[in-house]
Amino acid sequence: MSAQGLKKGRLAGIVGNHEAEILANWVGEQTAVKGRRGASLNESELRAQCEAFLRAFRESLNGAASTDVESNEWRAVRGMLDELSRARAAKGFSSSEMAFFVMSLKRPLFGLLREIGGDAQSLADTTWEATEILDRMALFTTEVYQKAREEIIARQQEEMLELSTPVVTLWKGILALPMIGTLDSARTQTMMESLLQTILDTGSSIAIIDITGVPTVDTLTAQHLLKTVTAARLMGAECILSGIRPQIAQTIVHLGLDLGGMITKASLADAFAVALERTGRTIVRVRTGPGRESTATAIGMDPPA
Amino acid sequence: MERIPILRMGPFLLVTIQVDLHDRLVVTFQDDLTEQISRTGARGVLIDISALDMVDSFMGRMIANIAGMSRILDAETVVVGMRPAVAITLVELGLALPGVRTALDVEKGMELLRASRGLRLGKEEDGDLED
Numbered sequence: 129m130s131a132q133g134l135k136k137g138r139l140a141g142i143v144g145n146h147e148a149e150i151l152a153n154w155v156g157e158q159t160a161v162k163g164r165r166g167a168s169l170n171e172s173e174l175r176a177q178c179e180a181f182l183r184a185f186r187e188s189l190n191g192a193a194s195t196d197v198e199s200n201e202w203r204a205v206r207g208m209l210d211e212l213s214r215a216r217a218a219k220g221f222s223s224s225e226m227a228f229f230v231m232s233l234k235r236p237l238f239g240l241l242r243e244i245g246g247d248a249q250s251l252a253d254t255t256w257e258a259t260e261i262l263d264r265m266a267l268f269t270t271e272v273y274q275k276a277r278e279e280i281i282a283r284q285q286e287e288m289l290e291l292s293t294p295v296v297t298l299w300k301g302i303l304a305l306p307m308i309g310t311l312d313s314a315r316t317q318t319m320m321e322s323l324l325q326t327i328l329d330t331g332s333s334i335a336i337i338d339i340t341g342v343p344t345v346d347t348l349t350a351q352h353l354l355k356t357v358t359a360a361r362l363m364g365a366e367c368i369l370s371g372i373r374p375q376i377a378q379t380i381v382h383l384g385l386d387l388g389g390m391i392t393k394a395s396l397a398d399a400f401a402v403a404l405e406r407t408g409r410t411i412v413r414v415r416t417g418p419g420r421e422s423t424a425t426a427i428g429m430d431p432p433a
Numbered sequence: 434m435e436r437i438p439i440l441r442m443g444p445f446l447l448v449t450i451q452v453d454l455h456d457r458l459v460v461t462f463q464d465d466l467t468e469q470i471s472r473t474g475a476r477g478v479l480i481d482i483s484a485l486d487m488v489d490s491f492m493g494r495m496i497a498n499i500a501g502m503s504r505i506l507d508a509e510t511v512v513v514g515m516r517p518a519v520a521i522t523l524v525e526l527g528l529a530l531p532g533v534r535t536a537l538d539v540e541k542g543m544e545l546l547r548a549s550r551g552l553r554l555g556k557e558e559d560g561d562l563e564d
Contacts, residue, residue, distance in 0.1 A: 324517030331537055358529045359520040364513060364536035 139254050140189035146240055147182060153236030154178055161228065177212060184208050195257055197264040206268065213269045217276035226273045230266040234259070293319040295326040302403045303332045304396070308341030316352035320359060327365045334403040335360055338396045340371030350385045357390055366391070366406065370399035437462045439469050445477040445546055446470065446508070447539070451484040459495050463502065470506045477546035478503045481539055483514025493528035500533040509534065509549060513542035 143150065155175050184204045191201045198206075209230070216226055237258055241251060293315065298304045305323050309315075323335060337353065339345070345353075357367040370393040372380075380387065393399040404410060435458055440447040446469060454462070469475065480496065500510035511534045515523075523530065534549075536542035 320521065321517060324520060327537070328517055331541075333537060333541065355521075355524045359517070359524045362512075362520040362523055362530060362535055363515045363517065364538075364541065 138250070139257055140186065142240060142244060142254075143182075143186045143189055143237075147186060150233075150236050150240060151175075151179055151182055153239070154182070154233050157232045157235055158229065161232070181205070181208055181212070195260045195264070197261060197268055205265065209265060209269050210272050213272040214276045217273050217280070221273075223270050223273045226269050227266040230262055230269055234262055237262075289315060289318060293322050295322055297330060297332070298336070298400060299404070299407075299409070301330075301332045301334065301407050302400070303327065303330065303335040304338060304400075305335060306338045306341065306396075310344070311342060311349045311352055313348075313352070316349075316356070320352075320356045323356065324359055324363060327360060327363055332365060334366050334368065334406055336368045336370055336396065336399045336403060338371040338399070339369065339376070340373070340396070342371075342376075345376045345379055347383055347385065350380065350383070350387070354387070354390075361389075368393060368399040368402060370394070370396045436465070439465055441469075441473065441475070442479075442543070444475060444550070445479060445543065446473070446475045447479045447481065449481040449484065454492055454495055463499060466499065467502055467506060470503060470508050475508050476550050477509045477511065479539060479542045479546065480510060480512050481514050481542075482512060482519070483516065483538070485519060486516065488519050488522055490526050490528065493523050493526060493530070497528065497530050497533060500530070504532070509546060511536050511542040511545055513537065513539050 155171070155178050158174060158178070159171055188202050188205045196202075212229070213226055238255060241254055241258070245251065288309075294306070296304050296306070303323070303326055305319065307319065326332070327335060337356070339353075342349070353369065357369070360367045368391045369387070372392060372394060391399075391402065393402060401411075435452070437448060437450060437452075437458065446466070448466065452458070466478070470478065480499065482496075485492075496512060500512070503510045512530070513536045515535065534545060536545050
């Protein structure tokens, strides 16, 4: 270990003495490839990142006792890579591009090592050390990158779950639940709970479940729907199923599903009309033609009783 | 001994269940209710379960039984104020309570009973019950 530490002193010395040279070559290396891929990062930004990284790299090399990037001496470099990886993941860089950021340091570094020369034994040792450190750092960035992406995905999934089950009030006592996307057990559960809770909170007696945005209905989906409708009925609210597309109507019949206990309508408008009728309301046109003085005020007016 | 009170409201009976129904209590309650219905000739029974946080299959079956008994005695049963969690539980247990009418709260339940019995809203017909 002591021999290794000594040689690392050599590597640290080389990096320290030729920092500016390495930096220039490194940035050149990256911009050459960048130009080909057309990634969105301007050169001054890249240069600043590389410079900061190289400084942290040199400082860690000076203090480090081993090539183990996971150890404490490398914390500063790790922190920097972590930050950089996350920022680039959010910008839409790929994982290989992120690894390349570290790997591309090899060529300038090895070139320099060769120039400086020395006996074959120590050159090989120093090269190996540099390779080991850089490889580990590249792996580390990939890992962080992946983690950052997974976090983004998890957050988006959660948001989708929230977004996809809004319960809206169409009128006093009439709720609508527009459903979008495939219905699985978890989503249906959330949906059912939020619908029933809203029924309780608003005292609504009619709920319209609109499945225009549901691509397919299978037996499981239908079962979930039936459960929701039954639970709402037990609470004293009536459910209307709307937005059934012709294809889905055919599927439902072919599957032999019984939606007997449900009122079904082709469109949300039809369902709303039924809901209004059930609650003893009707929609009346208050202006018959254009040119009357207060046409605009009629919009949004409560229909006359 | 513990008892579930049965209140008379015009031509209807109002029952509020606030405690867990166990065997003995249910038997007493069923006795009381059927007795009251036949004695007063009540046209409808409102069962308010808004105070119940949880139910089991026994409870669900009892509610269905009570509704069935009342119907035989020509009194319509409306279960009101069921909580979402209770509703979900009953559905998962496969107890959809067919034949039992439901309403969101006592007021709406009363309206429902009145409408189905052809009585006009807001008009009390107290004389309808015999004592």
